[in-house]
Amino acid sequence: MRTETTPKKNKKNSRVSQGPWVLLSLALFLAGFSIGQEWQQPGAPTATAAAIPTPVAVFSEAWSLLHEHYVDPAALxxxxxxxxxxxxxxxxVGDDGHTRYLTAEELVQHGERLSGEYSGVGIEITERDNTIVVRDVFANSPAARAGIQPGDVLLAVDGIPVSELGLNGVVQHVRGPEGTVVTLVLQRVxxxxxxxxRLVRSKVRFSGVRWAVLPERVGLLRVSSFAAGTAEDARQGLSELTAAGVRGVILDLRGNPGGLVDQAVDLAGLFLPPDTVVLRPRDRNGNETVYRTKPDARPVALPLVVLVDRETASAAEIVAAALQDHRRAAIVGERTFGTGTVLVNxxxxxxxxxxIGKQVWVTPNGxxxxxxxxxxxxAVVPGSEDAAIVPRRGETLTAEQIRSDTQLLAAWEYLLQQDRSCRSNEGEGCP
Known part of the structure; x- marks a missing residue:
């Protein structure tokens, strides 16, 4: 278990015979789900306890009927x-975006995302206004070498329109064994x-952490996921920003779907004092587990603003909530996704x-x-023509560049305003 904050001959008879092992798998989850409840047709007499069907029995009946009567048995x-x-x-169960089933192949890909390495082309994509858009391109990847850029719109994969594949289908088709070829068609603004x-897939070591220096010596630290090594990469980025003499930091968690809880807690420790409560997950029986920053945490004292949007979820919400509860940072952007369960595999x-979501996340303040x-x-809603800034490691951005990103611009202006206010009060309370 791992904790995370995604022959024709006799064909009919052979399929029906597999029903028991299928039912055995489902029985682990369905047995007892509603055993003992009364199911009754309107106006029908009350059934006896012995006559009440179990969910497993109903599923078995549906399975058999489908195999016995479906017009195209080859499709079963x-x-x-x-x-x-x-x-x-x-x-x-309604735990949107979290509690879910993964096939064996999907489970391997899920593990790769959390490990920080996978076989593919090195792009991060998102769905925006019914289009599939490249959000990020990983350094030293096949996509980077081919010149693919953030903002490119993906139209087709190996000749299949993305409208037929959907977001998950695009991910499945773009990834594949190392050394194999995939062809992408993109539209660039x-x-x-x-x-x-035409790209040759390879092993891609990716980091969801990017940083840049904005005008007026403001640092931008973008964290797009929480995989193994994320907190250490963020520590390195903060170190470089500090060395560059930044006077404040914008932590960009927009579009971050989450990942490993321990990485989220460690990243929060880059800004919060040692032994500070970050998260208090609670299980179905009301038992709480407390996650704290490390006793030897050495946080930066720079002024901080956190950027979030509707796609900020899971472990990214843990970080934003902890920094907000402890009044360490102002949160700028949109209401986050609201994932909020701790997953066990x-x-x-x-x-x-x-x-399965085994615990509900509770912030330090409850x-x-x-x-x-x-x-x-x-609250800042992005403009219809906005393009979220995805910095390259260590680059310097101009004022003109950040004007294309309404939310980032608002965070930058707020940080500068706070800095001016602090200094006008003769430095009282300034870091």
């Missing part, structure tokens, strides 16, 4: 049917025609897994993130 792939049933089971790029017999999200101190 038992593995796909089981995956669909388990996916629906996980989705039905300002270019009259689409661009076709339960492996199933066929190599797939259920990721707020529940789940389904509520984190409300910003300063």
């Amino acid at each position: 792939d038992d593995r796909r049917l089981l995956a669909g049933a388990l996916r629906g089971l996980a989705d039905a 300002g270019e009259p025609s689409p661009i076709e790029v 339960f492996r199933l017999q066929d190599g797939s897994a259920l990721l 707020r529940v993130i789940w389904r509520n999200g984190i409300e910003p101190d300063i």
Whole structure:
């Protein structure tokens, strides 16, 4: 378990015979789900306890009927049917974006994301206004070498339009074994025609951490995920920004889907005092576990603003909430996603897994993130023509560049305003 803050001959008979092992897998989750409840048709007599069907019995009946009567038996792939049933089971609990079912292949990719290494082309994508957009390009990756840029719109993968694949389907098709080829068609802003790029997949070591120096000596630290090594990469970025003489830092958590809880807690420790409460997850029985910054944490004292948006989720919400609760930073942007459960990975017999939310996240001040999200101190909605700044490590950005990013511009202006206010009061309370 791992804790995270994604033959034709006799075909019909052979498929039906697999029902018991499918039911055995489902029984672990369904048995007892509603045993003992009365199910009754309107106006029908009350059933006896012995006549009440269990969910497993109903599923077995549906499984058999489908295999006995569906017009195209060749389309009945038992593995796909089981995956669909388990996916629906996980989705039905309502823990959107967190509790979920992963096939064996998806589980491998999930583990790669958390490890910080995978086989692919080195792009981070997001869905925006019904389009698939490149959010980031990882350094020294096939995509970087081919000149793919943040903001490029992905149109097709190996000849398949992205409208047919969806976001998850695009991820599945772009990734693949090292040394294999994938062809992408992209539309770049300002270019009259689409661009076709042929890439050879390779092992990509990615870091979700980028940093840059903004005008007036303000540091920008962008963290796009919480994989292994994220906190250390952020520490390195802060060290370089401090050495550059920045007078404040903007921590950009926009679009961050979360990841490993320990990395989120360690990153919070870059800004909060030693042994400070970051998170208080609570299980179904009301038992709490307290996560604190390390006793030897050495936080920076620079003024801090945190940027969030509707896609800020999971472990990223932990960090934003802790910094807000401890009044360490102002939160700028939009209300966050509201994921708010601690995931535990339960492996199933066929190599797939259920990721189950076992605890609800509670902030240091007792707020529940789940389904509520984190409300910003300063609400800023991005403009329709905005392009979120994704800095390259160590670069210097101009005032003209950051004007294309409304939320970043607002955070920058707020930080400068606070700095001026502090200094006008003869430095009282200034770091």
